[in-house]
Amino acid sequence: MTNGMKLVLFGAEVLTVLCALIATFHPNVLYGAIALLITFLGVAVMYVFAGADFLAGAQVIVYVGGVTILILFAIMLTQWLYQMKLRDVGTKLLAPILIGAGLFYVLAKALLDINPKFLSDNAEPAQKFLMTPKTALLGEALLGSYLLPFEAITILLLGALVGAVWIARPR
Amino acid sequence: MNQSAAFAHTLQSWTSQLPILSAFPLWAWAAISALGVIFLLALPFGGLATYVERKIAADIQDRIGPNRVGPIGIFQFAADAVKMLAKEDFVPPGGDRFLFNLAPLFVVVGALAAFAALPLGKHLVGADLNIGIFYIISVTTLIAPGLLLGSWGSQNKWSLLGGLRAAAQIVSYEIPVALAILPVILISGTLQVGSIVEQQGWGVGDYHFWNIIHNPFTIISFFLLFIGGLAETNRIPFDLPEAESELVSGFNTEFSGMRFGLYALGEFVDVFVMSAVLTTVYLGGWQLPFFNIDQWVIPLPTGIVALVHFTVFMTKTLLLVFVVMWLRWTLPRLRVDQLMGLCWKGMVPLALINVTGTALWMWIFKGQSLMQLLAKAFGG
Numbered sequence: 001m002t003n004g005m006k007l008v009l010f011g012a013e014v015l016t017v018l019c020a021l022i023a024t025f026h027p028n029v030l031y032g033a034i035a036l037l038i039t040f041l042g043v044a045v046m047y048v049f050a051g052a053d054f055l056a057g058a059q060v061i062v063y064v065g066g067v068t069i070l071i072l073f074a075i076m077l078t079q080w081l082y083q084m085k086l087r088d089v090g091t092k093l094l095a096p097i098l099i100g101a102g103l104f105y106v107l108a109k110a111l112l113d114i115n116p117k118f119l120s121d122n123a124e125p126a127q128k129f130l131m132t133p134k135t136a137l138l139g140e141a142l143l144g145s146y147l148l149p150f151e152a153i154t155i156l157l158l159g160a161l162v163g164a165v166w167i168a169r170p171r
Numbered sequence: 172m173n174q175s176a177a178f179a180h181t182l183q184s185w186t187s188q189l190p191i192l193s194a195f196p197l198w199a200w201a202a203i204s205a206l207g208v209i210f211l212l213a214l215p216f217g218g219l220a221t222y223v224e225r226k227i228a229a230d231i232q233d234r235i236g237p238n239r240v241g242p243i244g245i246f247q248f249a250a251d252a253v254k255m256l257a258k259e260d261f262v263p264p265g266g267d268r269f270l271f272n273l274a275p276l277f278v279v280v281g282a283l284a285a286f287a288a289l290p291l292g293k294h295l296v297g298a299d300l301n302i303g304i305f306y307i308i309s310v311t312t313l314i315a316p317g318l319l320l321g322s323w324g325s326q327n328k329w330s331l332l333g334g335l336r337a338a339a340q341i342v343s344y345e346i347p348v349a350l351a352i353l354p355v356i357l358i359s360g361t362l363q364v365g366s367i368v369e370q371q372g373w374g375v376g377d378y379h380f381w382n383i384i385h386n387p388f389t390i391i392s393f394f395l396l397f398i399g400g401l402a403e404t405n406r407i408p409f410d411l412p413e414a415e416s417e418l419v420s421g422f423n424t425e426f427s428g429m430r431f432g433l434y435a436l437g438e439f440v441d442v443f444v445m446s447a448v449l450t451t452v453y454l455g456g457w458q459l460p461f462f463n464i465d466q467w468v469i470p471l472p473t474g475i476v477a478l479v480h481f482t483v484f485m486t487k488t489l490l491l492v493f494v495v496m497w498l499r500w501t502l503p504r505l506r507v508d509q510l511m512g513l514c515w516k517g518m519v520p521l522a523l524i525n526v527t528g529t530a531l532w533m534w535i536f537k538g539q540s541l542m543q544l545l546a547k548a549f550g551g
Contacts, residue, residue, distance in 0.1 A: 034270075034316075034320065037316060057309045061308065061345070064312055065309065066342060066345075069315050069316060069338050069342050072316065072319050073339075076335065135302060136360075
């Protein structure tokens, strides 16, 4: 990576973390949702730098164009939004710490398991891997070696869709 | 891998012999080409489109239309721009100033960002990304949060209703739009826009022709994509977010001056992007029918080929833009329930049938187009 690219990546990382913090701690839930939107965009930039081109596009279209809009929709149907201060006053500590630590362990383990060949910036296999288009590989993997989990997920999603229509049907 | 060279590379190779310009690094050319596309193509298009739209409206309604500023009123858009810049930038007192100011930027950024991957010619692609067409449809979704946040920041019930309608409409119609592009991706096996255009061919020799007549399903998909694009860009008959007769002016009711100008510009640029996507995936992009300028009897210099490509691409795109404007003065507006019914009960099932049908066609006829089959049947 050139220094300019490193600078862009660093900027995206800082923006992502900052907006994630705002999304977590801002008392106004609407601003939290907008910060979340920018976090999603920042994550998409990181996917680009990780060589996951298709995933970056999917991140934008699904999370920015879909999920954030639904969150904003739900928020805008809330009354007295600006007077409302959202603060978690309960002393729920154990469960969040356990879940957070577990998630951290999984992510750290996944990161440490990466082939060391890919870790240095200018290593040739890493560069080559970054520049390969991933869409075709992803498609072959999903409809080849991972066909069963893929089909299981589609059935789950179809079930969720049918269930949503059933709940929302006119009575 | 790349058949079509990116803009910046083209500029760099053209200027490699010149004294000062050859010292410019690639990123400088990339920045120059980005600014060039925005200021020489997108923004003038947005300005001229407002004038052309009014002239077309006038012609259809048997009026004269703008005719005072310059010959046949051609400088009307410049006068409008000056008026908008000079107007007070008003924020409604009860509104949310931050969101109100932020929202138009989302719309403009979403529409302009798509230009990075639009193939204006073989040597005129900002960045021929591996996921080109997917990038275009995903980056234009930034428009939806822009409309929603601006309407919320206005603190006005008409604005909010318009914004909610816009968001619901754009999110819903994203699905038929994506499904209507999918048959082309099945045919060409790539998301790269340059490659999609090149594979459509000239119609001579091997009878590769535009995707619109590749098979019966792609003809339907073309119209689905056009209708879905109309809905995504909030154009009549799908202009419910603005709906003058019910919502004053919808999501942009409270906007004035250049912020309103940015919304209007974003809308027109988005119409251009949608027409350009249709041209790219279904109408052969920069290619002339039955005439291959790249392999002419005399090899032409790259500059002339690029100019011809650009002209062909713009002609096809602007014809589609004209149809969009024509429709505006022809069709009445839909109701909300009709809009959602059309999307979920009409277009989505039809688009799914098209995707399946194209996949079956590719499997049965080994990827040959209708024209190739006919040519084979009649011994062509």
